[in-house]
Amino acid sequence: MKIFRYLACSALLLLPAVQRADETVIENRTYESGEHVSVAGHDTIETNGAVTVKAGADVFYAAARQITLGPGFHVEQGAVFRAWVPNLDDAVLFVLDGDGQTAPAGSFNARPFDMAVWHGSTPLPGQSVTFTVEQGGGLLSPTPAGQGASQLTLATDADGTVLAYYRHGSTAGVLSSIRVEAVGKNLTLKSLSNSETTGGTGGTGNTGTTATSDVNGFAAWALAHGLDPNAPYADTDGDGICNLEEYLQDRDPHTRDASLLALEIFSPNQ
16 A cells, blocks of 8 residues: 655544546646645546645545656645555555544534545445444444444445434543544544534534643643643744644654655555
């Protein structure tokens, strides 16, 4: 499996609405701040001309065989970009949308966890996908209005995808961990509760700040480093890693890590 990942300042990867085609060519495209786009080409994806991912945009490319980023392709600091080519010999589990959201305590996230199970370029329907709340005390439901449970097993649809809705517990400032298992693979999703209020059950996305005073010890750590404890997604040193991520990864929030500022390529099979 080959993964291209742009490491930007975000605990969120917001990736709705998959587009599918045998071959996908993206020409002279600008992904603006606030856009959340997933493009999945069954065989190849290629960029042509000036293709720019602006700061604040979230973009995911997935293709069965090849992804070609042309010379005009550019990712701005503060954007999220991932490109993924699976191992065609294995069935794979991956996230299309929903990871890293924030929502008021006691409320559902605005978007479900959207998972996919494919074998190469072929979606796998009827596959069991199990979601388990490992930390945070929230509940999972197949609908955004259900009572929920700490564990939920669902079957993928004809597109090889499945949706699970997460409702946070009643305490603000809790970082939840949800384990997802299917086809012998597993992933861990994150979601953060805050003390904001809404008129309904929907949550909010990453707005750059939260009203919560603590995130599993984040507030004390932030104050000790001279940071605002109510701004976990601020990037104090400008290295593309949010303060919350700096805390979770035990990094120095005042030291700019130049190694995380560029597009990195991960090729586990090489």
